[in-house]
Amino acid sequence: MxxxxxxxxxxxxxxxxxxxxxxxxxxxxxxxxxSSGKIWVVVLVVLTLIIGVFLYLFSIDRKIKKLENHK
Incomplete structure (x- = not known):
């Protein structure tokens, strides 16, 4: 609730x-x-950063699961 x-x-x-x-x-x-079209550069940089953070978190999660299963 x-x-x-x-x-x-x-x-x-x-x-x-x-x-x-x-x-x-x-x-x-x-x-x-x-108006100059540079907004797409900003969007691309932000999108790249967000994707990078998610990939990093995904790889850390896989490593943690591997360590948990190893014990």
Whole structure:
């Protein structure tokens, strides 16, 4: 029940942030990056970092499982 409430509150807060964000004026830096096409470089770098972190965590998990099975 506690996780359900936490999930509901998280979704509610994110919806509130999305609506609040749409009312804020556009950020000049983001507009400049979008217009010059450099936003895709930023997206690619962030995506690469996230994939790298997940691969690192996956490899650590495999090593830990191997050590647990070895004992």
């Amino acid at each position: 506690k996780t359900l409430i936490t999930t509901f509150l998280t979704i509610l807060c994110s919806l509130e942030l999305v609506t609040a964000q749409s009312q804020i004026e556009q950020i000049e830096m983001a507009t400049g990056l979008r």
